[in-house]
Amino acid sequence: MAENRLQTPAPNAGAVPFSRPSTPATHTLQIGFCGLGAMGYFMARNLASSRKSHSLPVLVYNRSVAKSQKLLAEVGASAVKVADSLEQVATECDVIFTNLANDAVVSSIYNEFAKALAQSPPTRAKIFVEMSTVYPTLAGDLDRLLSSNPHTHLVTSPIFGPPALADAGKLVIAMSGDYRSKKEVAFLLVPAVGRKVIDLGGNVEKAPTLKLIGNGMIMGANELLAETLTFGEKSGIGQQTVYELIKEVMPSPGFIFYGNKMVNDLFDGSQGFAIDGGIKDANHARRLSAELNCPMPAVDNAFRSLIGARAMYQAQGLAGTQRWDVLDWSALIASSRVAAGLNPFDSAQGTGVVRDD
CATH class of the missing domain: 1.10.1040.10 (N-(1-d-carboxylethyl)-l-norvaline Dehydrogenase; domain 2)
Structure with missing residues (x-):
């Protein structure tokens, strides 16, 4: 009987190229999401909906508060909480997703994250997941910026697909960075946000490439x-x-x-x-x-x-x-x-x- 269970394929086998991460023993992950544009809105919504019944609400932030309020109205307070600031997202969340318009905005947001972490250094693992389309060397800059803080990792995770596929949760997700962090992130995103992860290894510049x-x-x-x-x-x-x-x-x-x-x-x-x-x-x-x-x-x-x-x-x-x-x-x-x-x-x-x- 036990042998048969071992041979049973795991859910989403083949879609996620990592073994499942161990279940956190001390706390429930607090997820954050920054950037509710044409793609980010659907991704944040699907992520929040997938975790609605058994976890903390996803903490969302957008420069235009109206989009955050729209998402809150759509999925409810049990799934989403609107953040007051980027500092709140950086300090309160264990995994922070960002999906932003361009390199300049990404740099600005991550500099604000770094400033918040310098003032309140993390005491446990914290993963930043950059999902925007940026020039590869920027990913290296972000990694160096964040790695000066204890327990902090960057995963680059750009996505492939139009808004319709983001809406349906059928995106293809590229991923590079720290292996253990990628495992955690991949099982958050599949199948809630995407249908498949492509692993590009440990160099954070590879997924943006x-x-x-x-x-x-x-x-x-x-x-x-x-x-x-x-x-x-x-x-x-x-x-x-x-x-x-x-x-x-x-x-x-x-x-x-x-x-x-x-x-x-x-x-x-x-x-x-x-x-x-x-x-x-x-x-x-x-x-x-x-x-x-x-x-x-x-x-x-x-x-x-x-x-x-x-x-x-x-x-x-x-x-x-x-x-x-x-x-x-x-x-x-x-x-x-x-x-x-x-x-x-x-x-x-x-x-x-x-x-x-």
């Missing part, structure tokens, strides 16, 4: 997708017909997801990935490729298209004709459309494809 590689692949694929759909429209075949072909011969989730956005002009960045974030990631990927002497022309092309699309949208803002507050990075198709003589953001004002039946 994989994130840039992955985002570079996605933006390069989006550039190809944009050019292909525009080519189809200008040829008289029609972008919808080309999109149907793509779904048949190259049915990857990314092509299907972003192709649908492009074909239907779904460029609301508040429901997706803001174009400024895409430009930031493209800059990081291009910088890293230059440092490694590894050309990425697909990323270079996507970067130009993203810059062009943003410039056109800013011009619409000056004219008072903008349709969305934030532009999605799938709107890079605007550059291909304009180069082909089409309307950048409204495909209904295209070539007026007429079938030759």
Whole structure:
């Protein structure tokens, strides 16, 4: 009987490349989450909901308190508590997740964490989990900043997937850093937040590097997708017909997801990935490729298209004709459309494809 139990696969076997951590004997983990943006909100919500019945409420912090209050209203006080300050999160929590907009914000937040820890040094293990898309060397800087405090570790853990997958708890999670800390974090995140962890070892710069590689692949694929759909429209075949072909011969989730956005002009960045974030990631990927002497022309092309699309949208803002507050990075198709003589953001004002039946 005991032998059969030993042979039974553990829950999420294969999704988490670590053995399960030992159960804390002295206290229940206090979890904190900073950054409730398009991705962070869903991750914090799912994490809090998964722990609602058997642990302390997740302590959440966001620069805009309204988002914290919205999350509290959605999941209830038994799952979420709103933090008054970053100092409270840093000192009261055992595991602190951060998902922030860019490197400058990450640096600012972590400097505030470090200041709080210097004033109140930890007496037990404390793990910071940085989930943003940052330049890899920043991760090393954060690790050095935090490691001056006793019992403190950094795990870099960027995530792959659009907001819809964050909502569904189906993200793919990269992870690098201290092994024991990764074990603790991985079993908090899977299956609550993500479906799989990819372990990149002990060097905290490796997970952010994989994130840039992955985002570079996605933006390069989006550039190809944009050019292909525009080519189809200008040829008289029609972008919808080309999109149907793509779904048949190259049915990857990314092509299907972003192709649908492009074909239907779904460029609301508040429901997706803001174009400024895409430009930031493209800059990081291009910088890293230059440092490694590894050309990425697909990323270079996507970067130009993203810059062009943003410039056109800013011009619409000056004219008072903008349709969305934030532009999605799938709107890079605007550059291909304009180069082909089409309307950048409204495909209904295209070539007026007429079938030759």
